[in-house]
Amino acid sequence: MERKYNKTPIIEALCEFQFIPSQPWDITIPGRIYEKIKDDFPEKRQQVGLGIQFRPTEKGLEHKVESAPPRMQFFSKEKTLLVQIGSDLLVVNRLKPYNTWHQFRLEILKHLEIYEDIATPKGFKRIGLRYINIINIKSLSVKLEDYFNLYPNIPEDIPQMHTRFLNRIEIPYEHDRDKMLLTLGSTTPEDTNTVSMILDLDYILSKPEGIPLDKTEEWLENAHSSIYEVFESCIKEKCRILFGEVKK
């Protein structure tokens, strides 16, 4: 039985599918998908994508943010759900307030089915189920070990007080077919009396065509279970109090 929280830290949940196409991208696909979903997703926008690129230089590794091909975004009436369609790409985003996995999964599968009917992809290049959590702690300083089981291990000889930090771990699952991209890092706080952190859990299918199209539901269930387990393993009781755990 999963734990429930009144003040969930989830700021966004998203499921992204990158497809291996069966034919070159047809630019009428976003319009045909919109025709199917416009009653529930009436607001449409064209948005420039953002890509992040890394390249080695004489000064070391450089990264830059640059524009990527545009995609269509379809917002639900309440603007809590968003469907993004790009070239061989489908993303279903759930914004605040997050409701339940059951409902989010239904939305994912519904839109995947619509996409598959119209775009007829050959298979999956990549799938990602991702939960982004923002944890705000009202305090001038925080002992990470009081709140998390995952934190940077700083050798005792150097100062223990730090500001920005980033913990990133990639964990193989399912014999390297899948990966959990686990990130705990600091982020810009809402005010100067708060310490804010991001706990970003991204479970991905990293091997192209690692699963067939008809096994998505099973993969999603497994991905969600893994994310839930990792989330609960990363946090401690103080976080659960902060999130308002509903006691049975």
Added chain:
Amino acid sequence: MTLTVSCEKEQRQSNVEYSKIIPSLVLNSDFMPSSYYYRGDKDISFAPKEEEYQEKREENSVYFVTEIYIEILSQYYVIENIDEFREFLMLHNQIIDVLLDAPKWIKKIFGESIKIDLRVHFDPEEDYEELFVVLKTSLKPEEALSRLDVLDDEWFINVVDKTGGFLNVTEEVI
């Protein structure tokens, strides 16, 4: 061992350094910057191959895309309440182009030294929220109003359709 993390009181930097401000963004490219890592298939390497560095990935999270834009916009604007602004921008991303375009017009008409704030205003009676570009000027009120009219004529009137009615420009004399 006691490990503590303290509040960040520093201002946002004028040069966008994504790795410092949004670390997750940097690492969301399936790229592991460690000197030692497991690549799978029993292949242990001490450094990623060069071509792996050149990987490019699109960001699909509304939250992280918004954070990128907030960092870019922070070079031109003072954002009065970052949380309110983030939530506003996540829902009304159609105004981003207008916000990126605005500073060059404002500086042309009000001068390079003008300070520009972004302020989200919520009207609970109308259940309506709107973003204000607030021009902080030391000009005399009549002169400031006159220049605001010029800004309207030369720029805002041409982009107002792109804002969906969610953006307004006002000024405050300092």
